[in-house]
Amino acid sequence: MARSPWFLGDRVFWHAPDSDEIGYFGMPGSRQGGPVRLYWELGWLGFRSVAAYRTAAISGAITNTFFGFLRAYVFIALFQTRADVNGYSLSDTLTFAFVTQGLAAFVALWSWWTIAETVQTGQVTTDLSRPYDYQLAWLAQDYGRAVYQLGMRTVPPIVVGMIAFGITLPTDPLRWLALVPSMVLAVAISFGWRFGLNLTAFWLTDHRGIASVGLLAGFLFSGFLVPLAMWPDGLRELVTLLPFAGMVAIPIDIFLGKITGADLLAAYGLQAFWAVALLVGSRLMFNAALRKLVIQGG
Amino acid sequence: MLARLHGHGEMYLRLVAAQVSAQLQYRVSFLLQSFGQFVATFIDLVTILLIFNRFPSLAGWTLPEVMFLYGVGTLAFGFSDLLCGGFDSLSRMIKTGTFDRVLTRPAGTFIQVLASDLQIRRVGRIAQGVLALGLAISWLDVTWTPPKVLVLLLALLSGTIIFSSIWVIGAAITFWTVETSEVTNVFTYGGAELVSYPMPIYADGIRRFFTFIVPLAFVSYLPALYILDLPDPLGLPPILQVASPVVAMMFLLAARGAWELGVRHYQGTGS
Amino acid sequence: MAMIEAHDLRKTFRVHRRRSGGLLGLVRRDVQEVEAVVGVSLSIGEGELIGYIGPNGAGKSTTIKMLTGILQPSGGVASVAGLNPARRRLEVAKRIGVVFGQRTQLWWDLPLIDSFELLRHIYRVPSSAYHERLATLSEVLDLGPFLNTPVRQLSLGQRMRGDLAAALLHAPPVLFLDEPTIGLDVVAKARIRELLARINREQGVTMLLTTHDLADVERLCTRLLIIDHGRVIYDGSIEAIRERFGNERTVVVDLEHAAPPLCIPGVVVTRVEGPRQWLRFGRSDTTAAEVVSAVAASARLRDLTIEEPAIEDIVRQIYEHGVEPKRDGDAGTGQDDRTVVSRIT
Numbered sequence: 001m002a003r004s005p006w007f008l009g010d011r012v013f014w015h016a017p018d019s020d021e022i023g024y025f026g027m028p029g030s031r032q033g034g035p036v037r038l039y040w041e042l043g044w045l046g047f048r049s050v051a052a053y054r055t056a057a058i059s060g061a062i063t064n065t066f067f068g069f070l071r072a073y074v075f076i077a078l079f080q081t082r083a084d085v086n087g088y089s090l091s092d093t094l095t096f097a098f099v100t101q102g103l104a105a106f107v108a109l110w111s112w113w114t115i116a117e118t119v120q121t122g123q124v125t126t127d128l129s130r131p132y133d134y135q136l137a138w139l140a141q142d143y144g145r146a147v148y149q150l151g152m153r154t155v156p157p158i159v160v161g162m163i164a165f166g167i168t169l170p171t172d173p174l175r176w177l178a179l180v181p182s183m184v185l186a187v188a189i190s191f192g193w194r195f196g197l198n199l200t201a202f203w204l205t206d207h208r209g210i211a212s213v214g215l216l217a218g219f220l221f222s223g224f225l226v227p228l229a230m231w232p233d234g235l236r237e238l239v240t241l242l243p244f245a246g247m248v249a250i251p252i253d254i255f256l257g258k259i260t261g262a263d264l265l266a267a268y269g270l271q272a273f274w275a276v277a278l279l280v281g282s283r284l285m286f287n288a289a290l291r292k293l294v295i296q297g298g
Numbered sequence: 299m300l301a302r303l304h305g306h307g308e309m310y311l312r313l314v315a316a317q318v319s320a321q322l323q324y325r326v327s328f329l330l331q332s333f334g335q336f337v338a339t340f341i342d343l344v345t346i347l348l349i350f351n352r353f354p355s356l357a358g359w360t361l362p363e364v365m366f367l368y369g370v371g372t373l374a375f376g377f378s379d380l381l382c383g384g385f386d387s388l389s390r391m392i393k394t395g396t397f398d399r400v401l402t403r404p405a406g407t408f409i410q411v412l413a414s415d416l417q418i419r420r421v422g423r424i425a426q427g428v429l430a431l432g433l434a435i436s437w438l439d440v441t442w443t444p445p446k447v448l449v450l451l452l453a454l455l456s457g458t459i460i461f462s463s464i465w466v467i468g469a470a471i472t473f474w475t476v477e478t479s480e481v482t483n484v485f486t487y488g489g490a491e492l493v494s495y496p497m498p499i500y501a502d503g504i505r506r507f508f509t510f511i512v513p514l515a516f517v518s519y520l521p522a523l524y525i526l527d528l529p530d531p532l533g534l535p536p537i538l539q540v541a542s543p544v545v546a547m548m549f550l551l552a553a554r555g556a557w558e559l560g561v562r563h564y565q566g567t568g569s
Numbered sequence: 570m571a572m573i574e575a576h577d578l579r580k581t582f583r584v585h586r587r588r589s590g591g592l593l594g595l596v597r598r599d600v601q602e603v604e605a606v607v608g609v610s611l612s613i614g615e616g617e618l619i620g621y622i623g624p625n626g627a628g629k630s631t632t633i634k635m636l637t638g639i640l641q642p643s644g645g646v647a648s649v650a651g652l653n654p655a656r657r658r659l660e661v662a663k664r665i666g667v668v669f670g671q672r673t674q675l676w677w678d679l680p681l682i683d684s685f686e687l688l689r690h691i692y693r694v695p696s697s698a699y700h701e702r703l704a705t706l707s708e709v710l711d712l713g714p715f716l717n718t719p720v721r722q723l724s725l726g727q728r729m730r731g732d733l734a735a736a737l738l739h740a741p742p743v744l745f746l747d748e749p750t751i752g753l754d755v756v757a758k759a760r761i762r763e764l765l766a767r768i769n770r771e772q773g774v775t776m777l778l779t780t781h782d783l784a785d786v787e788r789l790c791t792r793l794l795i796i797d798h799g800r801v802i803y804d805g806s807i808e809a810i811r812e813r814f815g816n817e818r819t820v821v822v823d824l825e826h827a828a829p830p831l832c833i834p835g836v837v838v839t840r841v842e843g844p845r846q847w848l849r850f851g852r853s854d855t856t857a858a859e860v861v862s863a864v865a866a867s868a869r870l871r872d873l874t875i876e877e878p879a880i881e882d883i884v885r886q887i888y889e890h891g892v893e894p895k896r897d898g899d900a901g902t903g904q905d906d907r908t909v910v911s912r913i914t
Contacts (some may be wrong), residue, residue, distance in 0.1 A: 059480030065485045070491050077357040077499035078349065084353050209330025213337050225345045229350050250466070305693065312690050320678040399674055401639045403691055404662035565641045568582060568634070 029173040038132060046144025057152040064101035065157045069238055071097040072165055086229040090255050096227055098161030102154025104145050104224050106249045107190035111215060116201035135195065135283050142191045175257060178264055182251045185271035189246045192278025193218055199282065202289040223249030243274035303481055306409050313413035320420050328419055335422025339372060340561035343430050357499045362437035363496065369431025370518040371493035374457025383461050384414035385469035407561050408554065446525045449540055455519035456546035463553035464489060473560035483511060493518045498531050513524055513549055516542040572650060572743055572775040573636060574611040579644035580606040580631050605631040607799035616773045620790035622780060628799040629779055637667055637745055650742055663692065666736030670748030673732055676718045681731050683736060684714045692739035706734040710764060726757035733764065744776045748787055762788050783881045795887060802892050807880065814883045819876040820848045820860050825869035833863040846910045
């Protein structure tokens with residue numbers, strides 16, 4: 001039976017597995033529609049949901065650029081005293097200052113409570129009754145969001161950084177290529193983390209207080225504020241092992257060319273490990289939340 | 299005139315007291331959220347510590363000196379954030395029609411909006427500012443004289459007024475654009491970040507803008523020069539270092555003017 | 570002295586429309602001038618309870634906003650309690666109460682009594698006067714049982730009564746009400762209407778009532794103002810409007826036996842249900858007495874009722890067709906003539 005997900009209106013159809021009905025568009029490799037198509041559409045939905053707030057994106061880009069500037073000036077002043085910190089030169093940190101702004105938006109490093117809000121408004125019960133995987137559906141939407149913010153929040157600060165501070169982009173195509181898996185995994189890690197934090201809304205009426213500490217931990221340990229390379233030895237190694245490094249620090253280091261060759265594989269491995277761990281972990285949390293719902297009700 | 303001020307003050311205090319008591323009913327929530335705020339701002343402090351772990355100085359400023367800037371700035375911004383929540387939610391008031399109600403009451407729009415949204419959880423940031431400033435002062439080697447103490451206290455007050463005025467101006471712009479002017483965040487949160495570091499590190503244009511147009515330099519940098527006996531590489535007249543209160547009042551007047559213009563525009567065009 | 574007066578009030582809005590989307594749309598915009606209120610004049614005397622109605626977008630709320638000091642008029646002069654709201658907003662505010670049916674002015678999380686206390690300080694009501702007023706209003710509006718309940722826990726009817734009290738705490742001579750019965754059930758509606766009538770009667774508060782519920786108007790108001798397309802198209806008593814525009818009446822006759830539709834000059838049979846027939850006629854064509862005689866002459870009449878045109882139907886007609894009264898038999902000449910009607914006093 002062809003059924004259209006509630007939020008897509010009547011424009012898109014997908015069919016439950018084991019049915020022979022034709023989907024709206026056929027995707028190569030998928031059975032006339034089916035799950036691939038569904039998640040593609042969900043991603044597109046996530047994109048459109050964020051794209052609707054164009055003014056917010058523009059102001060966000062302006063804020064990002066401003067903070068990029070501030071950070072750049074601080075680094076310039078700092079690097080008057082020494083030329084290099086653990087392989088990070090001034091030009092590295094300047095690039096860092098502007099690119100991480102966009103990266104942070106890309107992985108939604110800041111407060112993100114969309115799912116928790118659905119719990120508070122009760123929208124979640126409708127979402128849960130949908131015939132597809134709750135977590136994966138949100139993950140797909142998050143990728144859509146990430147793509148939009150990649151364009152809107154990443155590009156402007158970088159362009160300004162190039163004009164105002166002369167930062168340069170990598171010329172080696174292999175480096176750009178190496179960046180892609182890392183970025184994909186970064187979103188997965190960030191999503192797993194945020195998904196788990198949002199789920200606390202099932203248990204706590206005031207999840208924001210506690211859960212925002214979780215977000216902040218991510219913020220700090222991701223290497224967004226201070227490049228991990230600049231952290232004290234010893235602490236740095238520990239922090240790198242945390243999931244948050246995979247959100248910002250690893251992608252930016254690949255971008256700057258600090259991670260190459262075999263190290264690259266290790267980096268991917270670390271990111272993949274955390275992506276899986278967080279997705280699985282938050283999924284278990286989700287199951288627990290469902291059980292609670294069934295037992296206790298809304 | 300004094301009676302009217304007293305009347306305004308009393309009304310303001312009562313409106314605020316009502317909100318505070320309503321929020322305190324949810325004690326646990328308040329504590330958790332303040333804690334969250336504290337941690338959020340604490341991370342900024344950690345950032346400074348991490349930086350100074352690697353670099354001996356920032357444009358000639360040592361860690362305690364930068365901490366001092368950061369502490370003063372955070373306190374000033376924190377107080378303004380606590381007080382000016384109402385201006386931040388002006389956009390919502392206009393959309394829901396609540397602002398119309400404000401216009402039907404026999405009290406100024408400014409004070410009504412000022413009193414409309416005080417979130418006590420924002421003391422988290424203030425607590426963090428106290429911590430930072432306390433640490434800085436304990437690490438610094440300052441010969442405290444009465445004038446210096448006075449300048450510090452006035453700087454905190456002036457800084458609060460300057461940041462508050464930015465909130466007000468941002469809200470006034472809302473009367474024209476209706477959407478929340480997120481650009482205001484650049485000047486408020488961005489401004490808080492900016493005043494944590496010595497002004498000379500910024501490019502000329504930016505520095506001049508934030509000294510003479512949006513006078514953030516008067517929040518922490520210039521008073522710090524006086525209190526910490528630091529030389530001013532920019533060669534500004536030394537009197538400016540103690541001029542924060544005057545500058546703050548002028549800026550506040552400008553903000554009030556912008557507000558009145560905004561209200562008049564609203565009354566002319568509706569929403 | 571007229572409590573609420575308006576002389577040729579005008580309000581023109583400049584509406585910006587985006588010509589195209591995107592950033593360019595923010596820059597290039599079509600500016601359209603919308604005349605929301607075009608020369609509204611009215612005069613409401615002390616102690617009157619007036620209904621102010623009109624279709625959506627007619628300019629009702631814009632007029633009210635100008636009278637309460639929310640908006641500045643583009644032209645003309647308003648006077649409320651003797652003062653110009655555009656010039657002396659603060660003083661006018663002290664003399665008016667405003668009840669918005671859809672938005673409460675009470676503080677959501679606080680007990681009702683706390684809201685009253687806050688308003689006391691906002692309106693600078695002296696302590697003794699406040700307690701006296703509160704006691705009276707409490708009694709009239711029966712607030713006692715829930716004075717200490719947080720507003721968010723009140724039922725809609727209770728909240729409305731609370732809002733009414735809040736608006737009257739400072740004893741304003743003028744009260745503006747915008748949809749005060751919206752969303753209420755039948756019982757609550759009746760109660761609010763009764764309370765409004767009582768307050769108007771006992772305390773002489775001048776009231777201007779804006780509503781879409783015409784039963785409100787029918788039950789409460791002696792005079793009715795209809796606004797449409799920014800102009801007052803009717804200003805007069807309810808009776809007059811019925812007389813002037815309620816041209817048709819219907820006599821419902823119950824005959825002894827079912828009969829084919831009666832044939833009477835000037836009468837149209839609109840419905841037949843067994844022995845009951847609905848006979849519609851225009852006032853200008855014949856009278857009820859004549860119709861009844863004619864019926865009695867041609868059939869055995871057992872019982873009858875006479876139906877007056879409902880205000881709602883009259884007003885709907887006016888909304889749809891303007892103030893030219895539709896004569897019986899006119900097949901929708903549809904004259905959209907929104908001529909300003911001179912006042913019928």
